[in-house]
Amino acid sequence: MRTATLVSVVVVSLLVAPLVPQSNAQIWEAIAGAVTNKVISLWDHGEVELMEHYCNYIVTPMIRRWQLYYRGRMWCPGWTTIRAEATTRSRSGVIGDTTRDFVRKAFQAGIITEQEARAWLNS
Structure with missing residues (x-):
């Protein structure tokens, strides 16, 4: 996976995060953290x-x-x-x-x- 792909995923996540209602924000943060850890563990x-x-x-x-x-x-x-x-x-x-x-x-x-x-x- 290229660095550009990883950066794109992070940027999109940061742009979408403010649009998510506050109650769902914690769920999105947990999902984003889990995905980030999984991607980083590939190296x-x-x-x-x-x-x-x-x-x-x-x-x-x-x-x-x-x-x-x-x-x-x-x-x-x-x-x-x-x-x-x-x-x-x-x-x-x-x-x-x-x-x-x-x-x-x-x-x-x-x-x-x-x-x-x-x-x-x-x-």
């Missing part, structure tokens, strides 16, 4: 340990053909310049797919051995 970032190195990842949502997908990116500063990417429909699976892409690229670059790569790809 994620953090750090994982991979082969005794700390790596950063970012998960961002995107819409393709009217369906929600997640794109993951991973990089390991201080270890290698390799950047991994993966796109899936599963928010929980995108980090695993991104990690597997990183391991494949690291093996192809000769940074890790075949045994280390197999251990990560098969787990």
